[in-house]
Structure formats: C-alpha cells, structure tokens
Amino acid sequence: MLIAALSAAVPTAPAHAGGDPFAQIAATNFDIVAQGVQALATSGNPRAAAVIDALRDGKLYAWKWPRPDAPLYIRSATGFVDARSGAPVEAPAAINLRRVIVNDSVRAAIATAEGALGLFAKDPAARRTAAEALYQSADPGALSLIERALTNEKNAGVAQVLREAAAAALLKSDNGSGSTRIAAVDELATRSDLSARNLLASLHSEPPPVAAAIAGAIHDIDRRLKLWSLVENLYYGVSLGAVLLLAASGLAITFGVMGVINMAHGEMIMTGAYTTFVVQQLVAATMPGLNEFGLLIAVPAAFVVAGGLGIVIERCLIRFLYGRPLETLLATWGLSLVLQQAVRSIFGATNQDVTSPAWMSGSLDVGGLVLTVNRLWIILFALLVLGGLMATLRWGGLGRSIRAVMQNRRMAAVMGIRTPWIDALTFGLGSGIAGMAGVALSQIDNVSPNLGQNYIVDSFIVVVVGGVGNLWGTLFGAVLLGIVDKFVEPFEGAVLAKIIVLVFLILFIQRRPQGLFPLKGRAAEA
Amino acid sequence: MRLDRANIATLSCVLGGAAVLAAMNLLIPAVSPLHVPDFVIAIAGKYLCYAILALAIDLVWGYAGILTLGHAAFFALGGYAMGMYLMREIGARGVYANPTLPDFMVFIGWTHLPWYWYGFSHFWFALAMVVVVPGTLAFVFGWFAFRSRVSGVYLSIITQALTYALMLAFFRNDMGFGGNNGMTDFKDVLGFPLNRESTETGLMLVTATVLSLSFLLARAMIHSRFGKVLIAVRDAEPRTRFLGYRPESYKLVVWTVSAIIAAIGGALYVPQVGIINPSEFAPGNSIEAVIWVAVGGRGTLYGAILGAMLVNLGKTWLTSALPDIWLFAIGGLFIVVTLFLPRGITGLFTTRQPPKGSKQASAATEASMREAAR
Amino acid sequence: MSEPTLLYLDGVTVSFDGFKALNELSMVLEPGEMRAVIGPNGAGKTTMMDVITGKTRPDQGRIVFGADIDLTKLDEPAIARLGIGRKFQQPTVFETLTVRDNLLLALAGDRSPRFTLWARESADEHAQLDRLLATIRLVQERDRRAAELSHGQKQWLEIGMLLAQDPKLLLIDEPAAGMTDAETAETAELLREINRTRSVVVIDHDMAFVRALGVKITVLDEGCVLAEGSIDAIQDNPHVIEVYLGR
Amino acid sequence: MLSIEDVDLYYGASHALRGVSVTARIGEVTCILGRNGVGKTSLLRAIFGLQPIRSGHIRWENRELDRLPPYQRARAGLAMVPQGREIFPRLSVRENLETGFAMLPRPLRRLPDEIFELFPVLRGMLGRRGGDLSGGQQQQLAIARALVTRPRLLILDEPTEGIQPSIIKEIGRVIERLAARGDMAILLVEQYFEFARDLAASYFVMERGEIVLSGRRGDMDETAVRAHLTV
Amino acid sequence: PPAKAATAIAATPETGPIKVGILHSLSGTMAISEVPLKDVMLMLIAEQNKKGGVMGRPLEPVVVDPASNWPLFAEKAKQLLSVDKVAAVFGCWTSVSRKSVLPVFEHLNGILLYPVQYEGQECSRNVFYTGAAPNQQAIPAVDYLMNQVGVKRWVLEGTDYVYPRTTNKILEAYLKKKGFGSADIMINYTPFGYSDWQAEVAKIKSFGSAGKKTAVVSTINGDANVPFYKELGNRGIKATDIPVIAFSVGEQELAGIDTKPLVGHLAAWNYFESVDTPANKEVVAAFKKFTNNDKRVFNDPMEAHYIGFNIWVKAVEKAATTNHDAVIDAMIGVAHPNLSGDYATMMPNHHLTKPVLIGEVQENGQFNTVWQTPGLVVAQPWSPYLPESKNLIGDWLPPMSCGSYDVVAGKCLGNHKA
Ligand SMILES: Nc1ncnc2c1ncn2[C@@H]1O[C@H](COP(=O)(O)OP(=O)(O)OP(=O)(O)O)[C@@H](O)[C@H]1O
Ligand SMILES: Nc1ncnc2c1ncn2[C@@H]1O[C@H](COP(=O)(O)OP(=O)(O)OP(=O)(O)O)[C@@H](O)[C@H]1O
Ligand SMILES: [Mg+2]
Numbered sequence A: 001m002l003i004a005a006l007s008a009a010v011p012t013a014p015a016h017a018g019g020d021p022f023a024q025i026a027a028t029n030f031d032i033v034a035q036g037v038q039a040l041a042t043s044g045n046p047r048a049a050a051v052i053d054a055l056r057d058g059k060l061y062a063w064k065w066p067r068p069d070a071p072l073y074i075r076s077a078t079g080f081v082d083a084r085s086g087a088p089v090e091a092p093a094a095i096n097l098r099r100v101i102v103n104d105s106v107r108a109a110i111a112t113a114e115g116a117l118g119l120f121a122k123d124p125a126a127r128r129t130a131a132e133a134l135y136q137s138a139d140p141g142a143l144s145l146i147e148r149a150l151t152n153e154k155n156a157g158v159a160q161v162l163r164e165a166a167a168a169a170l171l172k173s174d175n176g177s178g179s180t181r182i183a184a185v186d187e188l189a190t191r192s193d194l195s196a197r198n199l200l201a202s203l204h205s206e207p208p209p210v211a212a213a214i215a216g217a218i219h220d221i222d223r224r225l226k227l228w229s230l231v232e233n234l235y236y237g238v239s240l241g242a243v244l245l246l247a248a249s250g251l252a253i254t255f256g257v258m259g260v261i262n263m264a265h266g267e268m269i270m271t272g273a274y275t276t277f278v279v280q281q282l283v284a285a286t287m288p289g290l291n292e293f294g295l296l297i298a299v300p301a302a303f304v305v306a307g308g309l310g311i312v313i314e315r316c317l318i319r320f321l322y323g324r325p326l327e328t329l330l331a332t333w334g335l336s337l338v339l340q341q342a343v344r345s346i347f348g349a350t351n352q353d354v355t356s357p358a359w360m361s362g363s364l365d366v367g368g369l370v371l372t373v374n375r376l377w378i379i380l381f382a383l384l385v386l387g388g389l390m391a392t393l394r395w396g397g398l399g400r401s402i403r404a405v406m407q408n409r410r411m412a413a414v415m416g417i418r419t420p421w422i423d424a425l426t427f428g429l430g431s432g433i434a435g436m437a438g439v440a441l442s443q444i445d446n447v448s449p450n451l452g453q454n455y456i457v458d459s460f461i462v463v464v465v466g467g468v469g470n471l472w473g474t475l476f477g478a479v480l481l482g483i484v485d486k487f488v489e490p491f492e493g494a495v496l497a498k499i500i501v502l503v504f505l506i507l508f509i510q511r512r513p514q515g516l517f518p519l520k521g522r523a524a525e526a
Numbered sequence B: 001m002r003l004d005r006a007n008i009a010t011l012s013c014v015l016g017g018a019a020v021l022a023a024m025n026l027l028i029p030a031v032s033p034l035h036v037p038d039f040v041i042a043i044a045g046k047y048l049c050y051a052i053l054a055l056a057i058d059l060v061w062g063y064a065g066i067l068t069l070g071h072a073a074f075f076a077l078g079g080y081a082m083g084m085y086l087m088r089e090i091g092a093r094g095v096y097a098n099p100t101l102p103d104f105m106v107f108i109g110w111t112h113l114p115w116y117w118y119g120f121s122h123f124w125f126a127l128a129m130v131v132v133v134p135g136t137l138a139f140v141f142g143w144f145a146f147r148s149r150v151s152g153v154y155l156s157i158i159t160q161a162l163t164y165a166l167m168l169a170f171f172r173n174d175m176g177f178g179g180n181n182g183m184t185d186f187k188d189v190l191g192f193p194l195n196r197e198s199t200e201t202g203l204m205l206v207t208a209t210v211l212s213l214s215f216l217l218a219r220a221m222i223h224s225r226f227g228k229v230l231i232a233v234r235d236a237e238p239r240t241r242f243l244g245y246r247p248e249s250y251k252l253v254v255w256t257v258s259a260i261i262a263a264i265g266g267a268l269y270v271p272q273v274g275i276i277n278p279s280e281f282a283p284g285n286s287i288e289a290v291i292w293v294a295v296g297g298r299g300t301l302y303g304a305i306l307g308a309m310l311v312n313l314g315k316t317w318l319t320s321a322l323p324d325i326w327l328f329a330i331g332g333l334f335i336v337v338t339l340f341l342p343r344g345i346t347g348l349f350t351t352r353q354p355p356k357g358s359k360q361a362s363a364a365t366e367a368s369m370r371e372a373a374r
Numbered sequence C: 001m002s003e004p005t006l007l008y009l010d011g012v013t014v015s016f017d018g019f020k021a022l023n024e025l026s027m028v029l030e031p032g033e034m035r036a037v038i039g040p041n042g043a044g045k046t047t048m049m050d051v052i053t054g055k056t057r058p059d060q061g062r063i064v065f066g067a068d069i070d071l072t073k074l075d076e077p078a079i080a081r082l083g084i085g086r087k088f089q090q091p092t093v094f095e096t097l098t099v100r101d102n103l104l105l106a107l108a109g110d111r112s113p114r115f116t117l118w119a120r121e122s123a124d125e126h127a128q129l130d131r132l133l134a135t136i137r138l139v140q141e142r143d144r145r146a147a148e149l150s151h152g153q154k155q156w157l158e159i160g161m162l163l164a165q166d167p168k169l170l171l172i173d174e175p176a177a178g179m180t181d182a183e184t185a186e187t188a189e190l191l192r193e194i195n196r197t198r199s200v201v202v203i204d205h206d207m208a209f210v211r212a213l214g215v216k217i218t219v220l221d222e223g224c225v226l227a228e229g230s231i232d233a234i235q236d237n238p239h240v241i242e243v244y245l246g247r
Numbered sequence D: 001m002l003s004i005e006d007v008d009l010y011y012g013a014s015h016a017l018r019g020v021s022v023t024a025r026i027g028e029v030t031c032i033l034g035r036n037g038v039g040k041t042s043l044l045r046a047i048f049g050l051q052p053i054r055s056g057h058i059r060w061e062n063r064e065l066d067r068l069p070p071y072q073r074a075r076a077g078l079a080m081v082p083q084g085r086e087i088f089p090r091l092s093v094r095e096n097l098e099t100g101f102a103m104l105p106r107p108l109r110r111l112p113d114e115i116f117e118l119f120p121v122l123r124g125m126l127g128r129r130g131g132d133l134s135g136g137q138q139q140q141l142a143i144a145r146a147l148v149t150r151p152r153l154l155i156l157d158e159p160t161e162g163i164q165p166s167i168i169k170e171i172g173r174v175i176e177r178l179a180a181r182g183d184m185a186i187l188l189v190e191q192y193f194e195f196a197r198d199l200a201a202s203y204f205v206m207e208r209g210e211i212v213l214s215g216r217r218g219d220m221d222e223t224a225v226r227a228h229l230t231v
Numbered sequence E: 001p002p003a004k005a006a007t008a009i010a011a012t013p014e015t016g017p018i019k020v021g022i023l024h025s026l027s028g029t030m031a032i033s034e035v036p037l038k039d040v041m042l043m044l045i046a047e048q049n050k051k052g053g054v055m056g057r058p059l060e061p062v063v064v065d066p067a068s069n070w071p072l073f074a075e076k077a078k079q080l081l082s083v084d085k086v087a088a089v090f091g092c093w094t095s096v097s098r099k100s101v102l103p104v105f106e107h108l109n110g111i112l113l114y115p116v117q118y119e120g121q122e123c124s125r126n127v128f129y130t131g132a133a134p135n136q137q138a139i140p141a142v143d144y145l146m147n148q149v150g151v152k153r154w155v156l157e158g159t160d161y162v163y164p165r166t167t168n169k170i171l172e173a174y175l176k177k178k179g180f181g182s183a184d185i186m187i188n189y190t191p192f193g194y195s196d197w198q199a200e201v202a203k204i205k206s207f208g209s210a211g212k213k214t215a216v217v218s219t220i221n222g223d224a225n226v227p228f229y230k231e232l233g234n235r236g237i238k239a240t241d242i243p244v245i246a247f248s249v250g251e252q253e254l255a256g257i258d259t260k261p262l263v264g265h266l267a268a269w270n271y272f273e274s275v276d277t278p279a280n281k282e283v284v285a286a287f288k289k290f291t292n293n294d295k296r297v298f299n300d301p302m303e304a305h306y307i308g309f310n311i312w313v314k315a316v317e318k319a320a321t322t323n324h325d326a327v328i329d330a331m332i333g334v335a336h337p338n339l340s341g342d343y344a345t346m347m348p349n350h351h352l353t354k355p356v357l358i359g360e361v362q363e364n365g366q367f368n369t370v371w372q373t374p375g376l377v378v379a380q381p382w383s384p385y386l387p388e389s390k391n392l393i394g395d396w397l398p399p400m401s402c403g404s405y406d407v408v409a410g411k412c413l414g415n416h417k418a
C-alpha cells in the first residue's frame, strides 16, 4: 500500500529521459542527481529508502569515470553492497570510487523524498517531521496522501500536524466548499505562527465568508505574535544579561571586592575558553566516549587553571601593589598584553574550534518562542556560578575576612587574619570564576586571543552599574543592561542600540553615582 | 625646588630637541650620515602629540585624582575638527573631483554638504571648533558628573562609556564623518603641501611649541593655590566642602582645560599621521594613554611627557625589531615599572617622599581609593 | 533691643533606618556664647553638628542661623561660607599636603577657582600662618606631610585649620581627646580666648576640661536635651549621673 | 612576659624610637605615658610588627617576635585596641567582632559574654555598620573586638579617648579585673593621667622617642611624671 | 611632477638583497586574519630564494607589526619605504588600513600589493589590487542565487563599515535593476564583533518565512561570523531553508567553527583550498610543510598574495630593475596561473582577472565548489551600479594613465594622481 500511496503522492513527478533513477544519481550534474532522487522516491523501488539515506549520509559511492552500467555502491560497516540489489559485493579499488556529493538542490530533493517516505515510518518523530515538511510545502498534490496518512495515524501530535498540513494543502488548492475552507482557515488559526499567517495572507479572491474568516484569523495570529515578540525580547535581554553576568562576576571579586583595576580580567576569561579547547582535544584523543561531556570536565578544569594563574599573579605581582590600587591598572594591562601574546604564540592567532555537545545545541519551541538551548544553559550556569560564589563567601566567614582585609588590611592582620592568604585566595577565586565564564562563552563566541578584549569594557560597566563590591548589584546590573539593549535593538538596530545603552549608562550614573545599591550614612565616607 | 629644575630641563629638552631634529633634517644634506630622515621627523611629531595627550591626562589624574579612561575622545574630536578642515582643503582634487563634497560623501551618494560641515573650509573656524566642541562636551559632561558627585571608578567608567559611544557613533557612515574609514588622503594645510618635508618639520616644531605652552599652563595651575586645593580634593573631597570649597567647580575647571589641551593635541596629530578615524575613540586608546602617564610617573607633568615618548618609542622600535613577540617586551616593561619603579620612571630622579610613601600615607590613599571604589 | 539669636535648632529630628539619632532636638545659641555639649556615647552630639554643617539632612525641624538663614536649605560649602567652621571627632586633614599648606587652604578668603588660580600668598597671610603654627605647636612639622603626624598632632592641626578659617561660629567635636591633661588645660584657655570674639559649641567627655571652660552646659541623651545648666548643677543632676557620669 | 630591648624605629628619615626598652609582666598593667608625638603609638606598632624596627628585640613569652608578620603575632596571643579605633566601617558590629574568629579554633568561635556586660550598647547594635557608630561606640567596639581573640597580651592605645565618664570608670574596673585574673599582660598607653596612675603597676614615660622615666606604682614621683607631660 | 621627486626619496638599492616589506597585523584584532598572510609571504620568499632569488639577487623579507592600529600602518609604511627602502610591500587587510597607507605610498611612490576582496571605488597607481573587486565576487554570487537557486527574497546582512555598506549598495542597485521590489530586500547592519545574534537571526527567520525562497547575503566581518553561524545552527536554520552566502568567510574562518550545522551554506571567492588542480595541491602542501602544521588552511587572500608575488617577480625581471616606476609599468599585462587553473592577468586598472567560485560548506570545514563563472571576470573598481562612479574607469597605461577617468567628461578626475 505504501507504493500506492507514494505514486498517488507525487503524481506530478517528472520522469527523467534516462529512465533509470540509479543512473541519474550516479551522474555528476547536481540537477540530474536531484531528479534521480525524486524519481527513485516515487518509483516505489523497495531500495529507495536505503539508497536515499545512504546518499544523505554520504555513504553512497559511484564509479569515478562514466560507465554505461553506472554502478552504485553503499558503504556499510562491513563492506560494500550494491545499491540496486542490496547484495554484498567485494570492495572495488578505492581509486575507482568517488563519493556522490550533494548540494542544496539535491538535499532539497532528498528532503521532499523523505517527506513522502517518512509519513509511514515507524518512528512518530520521523512521521512528524515528514508531516511538517508537507505542511511547509503546502502542496495540493499531496492532499490525498495526507488524508490517507491521517486515517491510520494513531499519534495525536502527528495527527494534528497532518490536519494542519491537509488544511494548508486544501487552501492552496482551489477546490473544497466554503465551509470546509473556513474550517481549514480555523485549523491554521490555531497554529498561529508566521508560516500560517503568510499562507493565509497569500490567499486572494476567496468568497466573502472565507475571506472574512481569513481576515479574522490573521488578526488574532498577529495579536498573539506581538505578545510573543514581547516575551521574546525579554528573554533575549535576560540571556544577554546572563552572558554579561558571567563575564562580570569574576571582576566583581577582583575589582569590586579587592579594588584591583584588573585589566587582565578578560584574559582570565580567555584562559578558561582555551582550557575548554584543550580539554576537548584531550578528551577526544584519550576517551572519545566522553566527547559529549568534555565541556562538563572543562568547567572545573578552567576554574583550576585560571584560578591557579590568578594566585600566581597575585603572589608575584598584585600583592606589591596594595595601597596603590591605581598602579594595578598599569600592571594588569601589561599582564593582559603578555597573556594575549602568549596564547597567540602557543595556539596561533586564528580561532580555535570548540565544539558544542549535542545537549547544548538546537532549540526548544515554547509557544511562539524559539529558545536556543545553549542560551538556556548559559542562563542556568550564570545563576549557578553566582549562587556558588555567594555560598563560598558565606562559608567559614571567608567573605567576612575578605571584606575585613579589603577595608583595613593592617587592622585585619592585627585581628589575626592571614592577609596574604586571603589576598591570594580572593584573587584566585575571582580569576577562577572568570575562567568558568570562559567555558560558557566559548560556546557562543570566538575562541581567539582577542576573546577577553571583547568583554572587558562591558564587564567593568556591569560591575560599576551594580555598585562596586555588591554581588546582587552585579546581577541586577547585568540583567538591566541586557534588557535595555534588547528592547532598544528592534527599533534602532543593533548599532544605535549599543550607543543608546551607553548613553543610558552615563545618565544612570548621574542619578545613582554609587551604582544600583549605594551605601548610605557615615560608613560610606569612613 | 628640585622639581622645578626637572621641569625646566624637560622644557628645554622638548623645544631644543625638536629644534635640533628640525635643523638636522632641513639643513644637513640627505647624503650625510648626520641627516635626520623625514620618517624620524614624522614620528617625532606624532610622539609630541601623544605627549600633549599624556600631559592633559596627568593634569586630571595626577593632581585632581580623576582617573579618566576616555580622554582619547577629546583628542579624537580635536582631530576630527582638524580633519574636516583638511578634507575641505582637498577641494576638487578628490577622486570624484567634486569641488565641495569630500570623496566619502560622494561615495555614500550624498548630494550636498550637511550643515555641520559649513565653515570648515576656513582654518580659523576649524581651529575654533577644535577648542569649542571638545571643550563644550567636556564642560557639559563634567558639569553633570561632578555636580551629581560621580567620582572614582564610577567616573572612570562613564568616561569610558563616553568614548566608546562616540566610537560607535562615528563608525556609522550616515553620521557624515567618513564611517570607519574616517578621513584621509589629505593634501595640504594652509596651502602648504602636507607631504613636503618642510611642512612636516614645521608641524613638528609647532607641536613642540604647543606642548611646551600647555606644559607651562598646567604647571602654573598646579603650583597655584588652585593646585593645592585640587590635591586636597583628591585626598579628602568631603573635607574640602567644610572649608567652603566647591570641589565640583575645581574639578570642572581642570577637567575642561585638560580636555581642551588634549583636543589641541589631536588637532596637531591628524595632519601629521594623515588619517583620523573612529578607532581613535577606541576605549583601549584612552587606557593606553593613561598607561603612558603611569609609566612616566603620575603626578609629575614631565613624567607624563617622558612616559608618552618612551612607551611610543618602544612601540615603534619593538614592532619592527621583534614583530612577533613585541607584546611580551612592552607588557613586561609595564609590569617591571610598576614593581620596581613605584612612582614611574621619574621616581628614579626625585626623592621628594620616602619610597613607596609611608605606611600611613599609603593607608590613606588606600582608603581614598576604597572611597573611590565605592 | 535684644539682638537675634545666632543659632536656633527647632525640633530637629534625624533618623537612620528607623533609629532616631536626634529626636525633636531644640537648642538656642546666643551670639558670642560658648556652649559645652556633653552626653552619653551615641546621644547624638556629633549628629547635631552634622545637621548644622549640612553633612546630614534632618527629617524634620529647622536650623536658623543669624536672623533668618535656614541652614537645612544649604549645602556644606554654602554653610561653611556663612562662617560656620568645624573640627571633626576623628581628625581629618589633607594627608599629602604639608602641615603649612593644610593651614593655608583653611585661611579665610575667597574659595572660588577664579581667585585661587591667581592667588599669591600675601605678607599677612604669611604672618598668620606662622602665628597659627606656633599656637598649635607644629612649627617643626610645618613642612612635613600631614600623613606623618601623630594622632594628637593631627588633632592640633585640625584645630589650627579651624582657627585659620576665622569663622563666626566654631563647632568643636572632642578637642581634648588624646591630649595630655596639661594640653587639655591650654586648649580650654585657647577656647576661652577665641570666645571673646566668636561663638563656640564644644563637645567633650572630659569633665575637667568642661569645668575649665566654665560655661553653660547642655546634656544630650537619646537625641534630645536631658539637662542644661552650670557645671555644678549638671554634676549633681541624678539623671546625668545615671546615664553619663556614673558613680 | 613581654620584653622590649632597645628598639630603634624610623619613619623614612625621622627617628621615632631611640633605644626604647620596656617590659610588661603577665598579671599586671604596664602603662606608657607621654605627650603627643613622642612615640607611644610607634612603640605599639613596633610590638605588633606594623612598622619595621631598625634594631633591637621584641620578645614575648621568651619567643622572638621580630621576624613574625602581624597576624602571626596575633596568633601568638597579642591583641590591640589601636588609636583611632580602626573599626571596619562597612562590616556590621557583629562582623567586626567576628573578625577575631579567623584565628580561633572552632570551639572558641563565639562572642564572650563579658564584652556585652562591659558594653551593653553593643548588644543592641549588632546589626549596625561599624562605620555608622558614634565615636565612643566605636571605641567600645574596638575594645570588645580585641577581647574576642582571648589575648594574653592586651595592648590599649588611649582606650578612653572619646568615651563617656561612666564607661571609662567601667573600663578601668575591667582592666583591673583582667589583670587580676593573672593570665594576661596589659600594656596601656594613656594621656589621662589619673586613669593611668590608678591602674599602672609599673609605668614608663616617653619623651621624643626615648624612655625618660620609669618605675613601679609604689615609687612613682607624680610631679616628675607630670612635668614630662606638660610642655 | 612630484612623483619623480618622490622616487628619489624611495629609490631602492640596485645591488645586494632585494627587500620585500610585509605589512600585516601580527597582534590586535586583525591578527586572526593577517598572520596567515605573513606566513604565506615568508614561504613564497623562501621558495623564490631557493630558486635563486630575483635577477640573481636574494629576497629579504622585512616583517613589521602594525598591530591593527591604523595610524601605525601609515607609520610602518613610511618606515618600510623610506628607511628599509623595500622594493615592494605586501600587506593590509581592512580598507581603513589601506586608506591610511595610501597617501604614503603615493607620496613616496612605493608599491603595495593588496590581497583582500574590497569595496572598490579606488584605483591608485601605487597599489595593485590582487583581491576581488565587487563585480568579481558579490555580483556573480547573487547571480548564482538568483538563477541556480531561484531566490526571491534577499537579506543583505553586514557589519557596519564601508565594505559591507558599499557592497550592499551595489547589490541593492543591482537587485532593483533585476526587478526585485524593496519589500523583498532587507538590509541590516550590526557592530564589529557583534556576538548576540538571537534577535537578528529571529528577524531573518521571520523575513524568510514569507513563503518565497529567501537567502542571506552576508558581508559580516571576521569575529562576528562564528556566533552568527552558531546561532543559525542552533535555530535549525539549514542551508536548505535559508542559504547564507558569505563574502568574508573562508577556510580560515571555518577553522574556528564546528561546521556540522553549517553544511550547505555558501561562500563566494575566487579560490577554494579544495579546488583540485596539481598546482594548488602543491602549494597547499608546501605551506603546511613550511609551517610544519598540517592543520593550517589556505584561503583566497593567501592565493591572492601567491599570484601577486609571482606577478611582481616576473615584472621585476621584465623591468630588470627594482625601480618602482619601472616595475609599476612592467606589472601591467603580466600573467600568472591561478591555483584554480586559468590565468590571472594584471590589467591596466591594477586589478586581476579572476574566476568566481561558489562553494558549499562541507563537514570537514572545506568548500565544495558548486558553481563557477564560465570564464574569467575583469575587475570593475568603479562600480557601474553607483551613479557617482558609473562613468569612471581606471587605466594606468599611457596615454590615459589615470586612476579615475571620466569617460563621459573625457577627463581625469583627481588630477594629482597622474
Ligand atoms: N548613618 C547611620 N546609620 C545608623 N545609625 C547611625 C548613623 N549615624 C549615626 N548613627 C547613630 O546615631 C547615634 C548618634 O551618633 P553620634 O555620633 O551623634 O553620637 P555622639 O553623641 O557623637 O556619640 P560620641 O560621644 O560617642 O561621639 C549613634 O547611636 C549612632 O550609632
Ligand atoms: N607614618 C609616619 N610617617 C612619618 N612620621 C610619623 C608617622 N607616624 C608618626 N610619625 C612621627 O613619629 C613621631 C611619633 O609618633 P606617634 O604616633 O608614635 O606619637 P604618639 O606618642 O602616639 O602621639 P599621640 O599621643 O599624639 O598619639 C611623631 O613625631 C610623628 O610625627
Ligand atoms: Mg561624637
């Protein structure tokens, strides 16, 4: 029945003069290959699915130079099988073979082919994507096929999509009574996404009742879309905020708490990112099984590497500068130059490829929203980092000792606090946090020697807006800036948006010269 | 006093040095080994401009304790004002031979000159703008900032934001300042071809003179009672209020003066390097300029000049001598200076205060910085 | 023809997140009067000076200076320019300036940048400075940076700065703190000297010192006046003994 | 006991301590007197290692302190009430007190009750920021803070400065009590002569960085001492 | 004329080693792109010396680091020409760096070989543009999408600076000419190093869901690309839905990205490392050997340097001197095989003839050529699609000898150039 279905499905399939679809696929011209795929899909040949899959996965091989019988082989785990028969053949000499490569047109052909084939696949997910494809193509010709699929579709979700696909197809075709068409319109209205809207918008010369229905549908689709876009901007703002927060939280320690004007902060982030790269390489080399989790290993690794580096820096450099905080600017600036060049010399000036594990790629559809998974993770991670940081500071009065040392180093020593210890620890902590931020940023940005430079200014801005030395402030500052930016962007474009944010910042500081949460009273001057 | 001698020395170094270079370039025939090539004149002129910027920064940072991370903005604005004049000077000699419109405007398809370009064909007008525009910006910015008692790093950051915003703004082509390519391919200033040796030398000498003058001005300011008040403000701003001083107006004066000095430096810079574009606004530039001051020695005017000169000399030399690893060298230099020359290179010459400042003194600055850091 | 009061605090209240540091405090200071203010730690004495000098804004109440100037409407410099000088409880001086320059900046005169830019040190300013340095016994330290002074020396320097301002009204917070008994006695003498021409409000905990001043005393407690009167009256006042003097 | 043997201390060029020798016994109060700027605080700074000494020795419980950093000395049982309070302005009163915990073993990490008996006001202000306290309150906090670390050598630099008479009396009694407990040496710098005289078991008078007069309570010649305190 | 006087200044020694200036940023933001160009130059020079140098004289590279700082570019150019007296300079990437050195080269009458595709609207006697002019990259790319892919809606997405703005202006004019309405063209700019693409990509997606085949023509600059493509990948925008064709993304940039999600997206260049010709394989292998790192990739600007260098060598040998004027004249008409086959010839307008290749991204980070201009394309530095330049041509052969000649008015604009 599958065959029947298919032949019904694509009645308009143009048969290529050459006849044999396999020969066409073996051809070198992409357009012919594409026709071959289409023809094969509709030919009802039982090998169709296997061959097309092989083609998609780049497992399909042809003879390097033209041959009348145009042989095709599928490379399997064990060896080669003949594409036509599926019978195993002894491996031909590699030099004679060429992989059949595909381009966009071929891929498109494969997609529709699979759409047709997929409708009757075992796996509901596959059926769903197939249905989606058909919905998108809204091809009246496919109507009968869709209906046939609907009749024996058990899965509610898939059925829904099929109904929508049917509605789309119906509306595109010009048959169907007014009532059925109106029903179809409502069907699409429920779906209320851009594609539905556009499809409806593209319908003209409908009978009045239908036209009215369409207008209505479009109207409330628009309303919903407007709402969603608001939520969407909010989300963008928050996720940008999360990135800023990550970038800044390390600085909130080294600068906010310690008062070190830490120009090398960006390089700490960079260190974290490169650690990620190295870890991924090592994992890939030593235990490929864990590839997916290289990132998770990188987080503590980055913390240790950057943190360690931080401690070294503090011991060898910063500690001589307490009491002359302004000079830390000079030293750390020099340091950042050195670190950048060091990375450039070790890894080369070009970007490094940090891969995203599967669980961090792709996106979720929540209502009208498309939330990219990596951003979700980053938001979560940012909050975790901040939370962890606060916890650490609570723990064993560490935070108290740190603040005591920073407020009056000599008196802290008199109270028996190991000041050198605290200094090193604090700077290490801040650097380590920056390192962890680097892991996250490696997922959304270039891993290059300049990575740090892209974040240093924003980081300082965030810390300052939040009010120096106030972690909550850093949180709010980051989110505030993120949201402002993302709400301006749609109207003014990205470039002006950034300018406006900066101006906003300047004015904001006028109003709140001590940041979001200023200290009041005598303590402020003390 | 000791300091004074150092100052006089700097002055004579700047002027004398410039004069000698000029002479050796113009009078001595090119064949002679003693001849100073134009290249040297050109970079000397460039350094002198940087020195002016450094001086301006030291005035506000070293004496009023305002750590500005956006002074390059005024430098660049001055540069743009001058650039606009030079652009108009080109006249019909541009590639599109448009008598009024600069090439880049023709290029983005504008048909007539925007109003804010009027007048820039006159040198005097451009000069006025060099002072007025950055001066006004600085005044307005400072007036708001100081009046609402923005201080310490909060001020530093908004100065940074200011220059950053300006950079992005000037990047935009439709601002009418040449987008990120900025302005270049200048022909001549006041009729003197820019690429003629004598013009280059002349510009260099002018720059040296301007530097000396602004140096004297700055010195006069900080040695007056005004200067003492500035230092008092730097140490304990709240306390000065109870003596009846208004710190904000003091800061505003020195801030605006400093901005104007920087702007003039920028105006001299452009004809000598032959290009002005938004990257001059880059936050990094301002920070680098602050670095020069720190290297030379914050709070000693001649230190600022020295720092600017040395760092840039180092940069010029290292980028050719060790192109692949020069950052190690220059970065290392900065670190070494902070560690071993707490008061910058000039710290080597003066022994006005006990090394590293006494415990209490440092505690005091620490406190005041904490103050600032909040 | 009774001339107007010099300073009049009228129901001044200052509270910090709920806690009332000053509570409906009212007080009158006659021109040329010297007033000693005592009271338990935390009674609100320093806060009182804060509100007079504009450092802290009161939540309620008026502070009238001279005929009809409401100080609560003015900011610190404006108040200082009216001729109200203050010495802080914690000595606060300009650490990196020399002792002499500290005094120079305090000297009465125009405070505007326009003036200070051109100001040259006049002969009598010079003389004044020398006199001051002598008074506060820092002649040797004149060219040392204030940061290098001992605690007590800073106290003296600040008193010197106060004198230099030549104000109508001096607010002096704990001058005797950290002074030897002998110095304390001299300070009292100095203040009486000053009081010939100016009005003074002085806070201290050293009863010997207060006695030496021999003036009317106001006792603050929990932000309002507990008692007022001569030293002997105060010292026998059971409340004062209870909350302040102890037995 | 604490023994200081001819210590010299310089600030840059200026010679602030000239061969100062002082001893302070456990179980009694040792008092250092002197006018402003004679070097009292400098001496205390030297003892705590806050200012390096040029020559001389500082021995505590016959252990050389000279090389130790301040926090090690604190851990050796020293505690100080510095001149000018040096409260941590942006820590709460409680936190100010708890800074002492850093050097204490876990079990000892609680605030001794005596400090609240001594300074009842503090109890009501635990949440307030140290910097917001009044001068006197800060002074009280500073003393309390020093006691948190259970010191065996308590160094007090003009502890009565800015404190109301009743509490000064109270402090006097406490100092006596602590001394009487016999496990603590107390080094007291004072300018408030009566206060010092009533407490001191032995006293040292300084003049321009030198010890010019010393002795025990019994043989104190008051007029001579006062002479050194007047100008 | 000033040129002659200038020659005196920049006269290069006629004996001893021939110095060759390399003016590429080795630090700062542009190092990412420019360092490989320095490497390839060093390799080419080394190999030339193995062959006995030029005219029997060894070549000596003079490497300097202008550190992505435009005024420093000018300073370094001055130094190379007037102090080191180099025979030619290979360098610059960004337009602004070229603009900043241009006056120097014209005044000191030096020779600059500029290897990067650029916005055109320039044609200096002292510069040889070995990269593509817009009509050698952008236009054919759009043609491909229009004709082969059947694109009906266009997103022109670029970084906000001169190259993208000009290119997009040209493309817009071109598309309008081809009858696309403004409704079907969306132009959008983002700042340098832009990294949060969520909103922008969402915009593109909705623009693309109008039912017509949509494509993105990307002039996004270096750093911003990685996050852009990552966002595309995560949003599941596949090449089959909305193909993106980029003009600034080559093998070098892809080396920094996980290409799986990008498979099928396009780039237009005049060369791909993957083109399979013996010459190419040889050079690429040589480069990997030279840098002894077989992860290194080769890209279009590197090929441009390869061609430019060889043409310059031939020109010097033809002129039998390193004298700038002689070499400048000799360069015109010299040809050298492209690595993609066929010949690159230096035209009188100081640009090269080039083939245009459209490639699709493959998993392995290489491009798979899916289309190629039938013949070679001659550069039009002055775009015929922009009113202000439609009458202009550049031709440095006498009698015209002019960089911007108005064929209508029949006179040479910017008279100083001649
Ligand atoms: N900013 C503030 N926040 C909270 N409480 C404050 C603040 N400033 C002052 N206080 C409280 O107000 C009260 C009055 O303080 P004030 O300094 O005026 O006391 P005082 O009379 O000067 O005491 P002392 O004699 O110790 O100097 C004190 O309890 C103090 O803790
Ligand atoms: N940080 C410093 N730098 C330079 N000199 C200092 C420093 N601190 C104190 N001095 C000087 O050392 C001498 C002793 O100072 P010290 O503080 O020990 O005096 P003191 O006896 O504590 O006086 P007081 O009773 O006023 O506290 C004083 O002359 C002071 O000027
Ligand atoms: Mg008080």
Ligand SMILES: [Mg+2]
Pocket: C150, C151, C152, D040, D041, D042, D083, D157
């Ligand atoms: Mg003392």
